[in-house]
Amino acid sequence: GAVVSQHPSRVICKSGTSVKIECRSLDFQATTMFWYRQFPKKSLMLMATSNEGSKATYEQGVEKDKFLINHASLTLSTLTVTSAHPEDSSFYICSARDPGTLPYEQYFGPGTRLTVT
Amino acid sequence: DAKTTQPPSMDCAEGRAANLPCNHSTISGNEYVYWYRQIHSQGPQYIIHGLKNNETNEMASLIITEDRKSSTLILPHATLRDTAVYYCIVSYNQGGKLIFGQGTELSVKP
Numbered sequence: 505g506a507v508v509s510q511h512p513s514r515v516i517c518k519s520g521t522s523v524k525i526e527c528r529s530l531d532f533q534a535t536t537m538f539w540y541r542q543f544p545k546k547s548l549m550l551m552a553t554s555n556e557g558s559k560a561t562y563e564q565g566v567e568k569d570k571f572l573i574n575h576a577s578l579t580l581s582t583l584t585v586t587s588a589h590p591e592d593s594s595f596y597i598c599s600a601r602d603p604g605t606l607p608y609e610q611y612f613g614p615g616t617r618l619t620v621t
Numbered sequence: 622d623a624k625t626t627q628p629p630s631m632d633c634a635e636g637r638a639a640n641l642p643c644n645h646s647t648i649s650g651n652e653y654v655y656w657y658r659q660i661h662s663q664g665p666q667y668i669i670h671g672l673k674n675n676e677t678n679e680m681a682s683l684i685i686t687e688d689r690k691s692s693t694l695i696l697p698h699a700t701l702r703d704t705a706v707y708y709c710i711v712s713y714n715q716g717g718k719l720i721f722g723q724g725t726e727l728s729v730k731p
Contacts, residue, residue: 548659
């Protein structure tokens with residue numbers, strides 16, 4: 505299957521700082537990418553849908569000013585957690601939809617574990 | 622998107638078939654059934670998907686009932702490495718988001 509990478513895999517930051525997480529589709533062009541977060545022993549929660557060249561669409565209850573999403577190219581989407589606080593500590597996972605498949609297949613990255621101290 | 626219902630946990634003996642059920646009674650006619658799994662602290666891995674017909678690939682088989690209100694994922698010869706949380710998701714082909722439910726935690730035991 506297609507490969508989606510995330511960087512970094514783990515990050516520790518201090519409260520009040522911002523952190524950027526990158527999501528790349530390595531062997532296909534992804535016009536749509538998705539960002540999820542996952543708390544321990546919980547399921548994945550969809551945060552937002554990222555479309556190349558346009559503003560992201562956020563799910564209800566997700567603060568768009570806190571979780572900035574940029575999808576500047578067909579292979580890269582970034583999630584910036586601004587002014588991070590300990591409650592933002594979580595496992596963040598991105599996925600990318602391959603438009604060359606029918607139905608559109610969606611591939612997930614390995615995740616980024618964010619710890620805010 | 623339609624919601625799905627899965628048992629929270631299941632056990633399976635190594636080498637035996639694992640049959641994971643999923644109810645999706647409100648599925649729409651053009652929604653697909655997708656199965657993903659997540660091994661601890663990793664991103665979800667795609668397993669299989671189907672619309673109406675049964676499907677099989679190198680990982681698993683998907684059996685969808687004729688009324689499409691339920692399905693079963695079959696791992697024919699479960700191994701210890703199949704221990705994971707399995708998610709059944711229904712979604713539209715184009716534009717559909719994958720909304721994860723609670724999934725089934727499958728434990729494969731020696």
